[in-house]
Amino acid sequence: MTDAELDFEVDPEDLEGWAPATREIGGPSLVVDHLDITYRVFGGKKLGTSDESSGRRLQRVVGRRSGHVGAVQQVRAVRDVTFVAHHGESIGIVGINGSGKSTLLRAVAGLIPPTKGSVYVAGEPSLLGVNAVLMGDLTGERNIMIGGLALGLSRSEVQQRMDDIVEFAGIGDFVYLPMKAYSSGMGARLRFAISTAATPDILMIDEALATGDASFREKSKARIDEIRQGAGTVFLVSHSLATVQAICSRVLWLHQGRLVMDGPTEEVCASYKEFVQSLRKSRSLAKKK
Amino acid sequence: MSEQSSEALRQIAVSAGLAPMGVRPPLGQYLRDLWSRRAFLWELSSSKAYARNRNSYLGQAWSVLTPLLSAAVYIIIFGIVLNTTRGVENAIGFILVGTFMFRFFEHAVSGGGKAIRGNTSLVRAVRFPRAVLPISVVLSELVTLGPALVVMLVVTYLSGLGEFPKFAYVPVSWRWLLLPLAIMLLAFFNVGCAFIMARWVARAPDIQNLIGFVMRFVMYASGVIFSIDHYFKDHPGVGWVLQRQPVAVYLELTRACVLHEPTIPLTWQTWAWGVGWAALFAIGGFLYFWRGEERYGRD
Numbered sequence: 075m076t077d078a079e080l081d082f083e084v085d086p087e088d089l090e091g092w093a094p095a096t097r098e099i100g101g102p103s104l105v106v107d108h109l110d111i112t113y114r115v116f117g118g119k120k121l122g123t124s125d126e127s128s129g130r131r132l133q134r135v136v137g138r139r140s141g142h143v144g145a146v147q148q149v150r151a152v153r154d155v156t157f158v159a160h161h162g163e164s165i166g167i168v169g170i171n172g173s174g175k176s177t178l179l180r181a182v183a184g185l186i187p188p189t190k191g192s193v194y195v196a197g198e199p200s201l202l203g204v205n206a207v208l209m210g211d212l213t214g215e216r217n218i219m220i221g222g223l224a225l226g227l228s229r230s231e232v233q234q235r236m237d238d239i240v241e242f243a244g245i246g247d248f249v250y251l252p253m254k255a256y257s258s259g260m261g262a263r264l265r266f267a268i269s270t271a272a273t274p275d276i277l278m279i280d281e282a283l284a285t286g287d288a289s290f291r292e293k294s295k296a297r298i299d300e301i302r303q304g305a306g307t308v309f310l311v312s313h314s315l316a317t318v319q320a321i322c323s324r325v326l327w328l329h330q331g332r333l334v335m336d337g338p339t340e341e342v343c344a345s346y347k348e349f350v351q352s353l354r355k356s357r358s359l360a361k362k363k
Numbered sequence: 364m365s366e367q368s369s370e371a372l373r374q375i376a377v378s379a380g381l382a383p384m385g386v387r388p389p390l391g392q393y394l395r396d397l398w399s400r401r402a403f404l405w406e407l408s409s410s411k412a413y414a415r416n417r418n419s420y421l422g423q424a425w426s427v428l429t430p431l432l433s434a435a436v437y438i439i440i441f442g443i444v445l446n447t448t449r450g451v452e453n454a455i456g457f458i459l460v461g462t463f464m465f466r467f468f469e470h471a472v473s474g475g476g477k478a479i480r481g482n483t484s485l486v487r488a489v490r491f492p493r494a495v496l497p498i499s500v501v502l503s504e505l506v507t508l509g510p511a512l513v514v515m516l517v518v519t520y521l522s523g524l525g526e527f528p529k530f531a532y533v534p535v536s537w538r539w540l541l542l543p544l545a546i547m548l549l550a551f552f553n554v555g556c557a558f559i560m561a562r563w564v565a566r567a568p569d570i571q572n573l574i575g576f577v578m579r580f581v582m583y584a585s586g587v588i589f590s591i592d593h594y595f596k597d598h599p600g601v602g603w604v605l606q607r608q609p610v611a612v613y614l615e616l617t618r619a620c621v622l623h624e625p626t627i628p629l630t631w632q633t634w635a636w637g638v639g640w641a642a643l644f645a646i647g648g649f650l651y652f653w654r655g656e657e658r659y660g661r662d
Contacts, residue, residue: 105376107369116568156367158375184384185487187657191369193384194376211414220410223403224489252417 103196103276103307104159104182110190111152111177111331151177153331154191164308166322166339168315168346170353174331175311179278182309196275196306210254214245214264217253221268235271242293243267263290270297277301278309315343387657388492390650397492404495408502415507426507427514434462441588442529450593452531455522456622461587463515464617467508467546468553468610469578474500475557476564476571479659486660493659494652497557505550512542519621533623541629542620548641549613555644558652565659585610590626609640 151174159165167175180186182193209217218239222232240249243263245256253261279298298321301308312318318325318339325342327335329349335342376383388396397404416425441447442454451457478496479486486493516539523532563570584605585591591611595602605611616637619629 102375102379102381105372105379105381107372107376156372158372180487182384184490186660187386188384192373192386194373194381195384196379196381209410209414211417212410216406216410216413220403220406223400223406224485224491226400226491229402 101161102158103161103163105194106155106157106159106182106191107194108191109152109155109178109181109188109193110150111174111181111186112189113149113151113177115147115149151331152181152328155328155331155333156191157326157333157336159307159309161306163324164310164322166318166325167309167311167328168313168318168325168342169328169334170350173328175328176280177331178328179280179309179311183276183278211252213252214240214243214249214256217264218249218268221265222271225269225272227272232271239264239267239271242270242297244290259287259290266294270294270301276307276309278311280311315347319343387653390653393492393494393653393656397494400491400495403491404499404502407495408499409506411499412503412506415503423510427511430463430466430511431514431518433466434459437462437588447589448529450590450626452624453519453523453529453533453622455530456519456533457590457618457624458588459515459519459522460618460621461614463508463511464546464549464614465582465585465587465610467504467549468556468613469582470504471501471553471557472560472578473571473574474504475553475560476574478557478561479565480568480571483660493656494558494649497561497652498554500557501550501554504553505546508546512546516621531623533621536623538620538629542617545613545616545620545637548616548637551641551645552609552613555641555646555648558648559644562652562655565655581610584608585614587614592626607636609636609644612636612640 153174155178167178169175177186181188182195184193184195209220212220215236218236219229219232222235222239223229227235240246243260243266245260245264248256248260253264256264308321310318310321322339325335325337325339325346326333327342327346335345387393412426413423416423419425421428438455438458442458448454448457475497478500479493482496486496519533520535522530523534526532560570560574582588585608586594586605591605592602595605606615612633615627616629616633618624619627619633
């Protein structure tokens with residue numbers, strides 16, 4: 075919860091020629107109906123929420139005292155979110171850390187079952203995360219196979235794409251070594267390469283653009299663009315407003331799990347920027363005191 | 364934001380031909396999904412089996428050495444020092460088969476418990492029928508069991524060559540060919556147990572801590588290191604029940620295939636019990652696991 079909340083890890087000039095999709099908006103591809111996601115968290119400490127309200131603080135203090143036996147906390151990550159997405163839309167999801175962006179994305183991708191409400195979807199959505207199935211004890215080659223099969227590719231499809239994936243990740247002969255021998259950059263690049271191996275109907279990108287060095291970022295942007303052209307609807311979670319503005323035509327702003335604003339990119343991004351700046355100001359004021 | 368009612372949204376979704384997400388798929392479709400992911404299941408299982416022993420000099424040899432060493436401990440303590448295997452002609456073979464088979468069961472149960480909880484990141488990253496996870500636990504145990512079985516048979520045979528009174532000769536028999544069948548039945552039973560444990564532990568992680576104790580208890584109640592009917596001579600009722608419980612049935616079945624013990628004949632009744640328990644647990648466990656499908660990954 076530092077100022078890195080609004081890190082522009084992608085320079086705006088990197089994104090030249092990236093216009094928000096101007097394709098015709100088609101019929102609905104995704105309906106989210108009053109969605110609630112509540113996690114159970116075991117253990118006394120509360121992780122993953124960034125509510126700074128005094129009520130939560132009090133709860134945390136109380137939780138610390140009683141949190142050694144039978145400590146189960148409910149974390150309401152997404153609360154009463156409703157929206158309809160259409161074919162040909164690219165939708166950005168913004169919000170400060172812990173506002174429920176990734177959880178919403180996962181719920182929409184069918185990975186986390188809704189606690190309340192429902193999600194209707196066309197086809198099989200795919201979540202492009204950088205935390206694919208990877209086992210450190212196994213070689214890159216085997217991890218590519220497992221990851222590809224997990225994404226629903228067939229064995230021969232993975233084998234066909236094997237060379238592409240290795241080349242894209244730029245790991246060379248390291249592909250024959252166990253993944254625990256990889257540098258963190260190599261691991262991240264391989265994960266990205268694996269998870270973009272399949273082209274889905276609804277594509278969800280969770281912070282994937284922050285992976286790797288400048289040249290890899292450029293490559294990955296090109297790859298996402300390629301997928302974006304083929305996919306019906308694109309969702310993008312990013313802390314980088316520049317990325318969101320470059321890719322998305324519509325933006326959802328989440329705060330504490332609630333949908334604060336839903337509208338055209340310019341409008342929502344402007345209000346969000348204002349909000350973050352005021353938040354920063356109030357925080358630095360608090361620090362001075 | 365938009366104040367549309369759930370009913371209106373449902374109408375929009377249905378008219379656009381959208382399907383609801385995050386709900387449990389019907390059984391038939393679930394089975395089809397599972398079948399279509401069989402390559403993933405196999406890759407996951409064999410990789411897990413392979414990854415297990417990567418961090419040592421001897422590598423894969425440990426998948427044979429570990430069960431062998433633990434069997435050696437039991438043979439020395441129970442077979443020779445405490446002599447609990449009275450009424451058994453070859454104590455080494457008896458304990459060896461017992462520990463190897465029980466180990467398979469024990470790992471299936473404890474691994475099944477971790478199947479969902481231990482793979483939360485995988486569950487939250489990729490969509491697939493979650494039944495893949497408990498099945499892959501048993502499958503990867505089965506993969507490791509293969510070479511261990513060969514060693515088990517060889518050691519059992521060698522133990523009988525010394526002509527010691529406690530370690531009678533174990534002839535190579537045609538019944539050894541039935542061993543894979545018996546192990547298949549045990550594997551189906553294990554899959555059922557893994558399904559049940561996976562759902563329990565996903566719901567209440569505390570259960571994982573109890574598995575070890577329960578397993579100790581089951582071990583002594585199943586005659587892994589002594590023969591049940593010998594110890595329960597005075598209580599035939601208790602003995603009868605203990606011998607019909609699934610773990611004891613599979614131990615008896617595998618021992619009857621491998622060993623040449625007059626007290627452990629290979630009967631069709633034992634096979635019938637083995638088939639029955641396997642079918643009951645595999646089907647019941649699968650249904651039980653499937654009924655929780657829509658909840659895995661949320662907590």
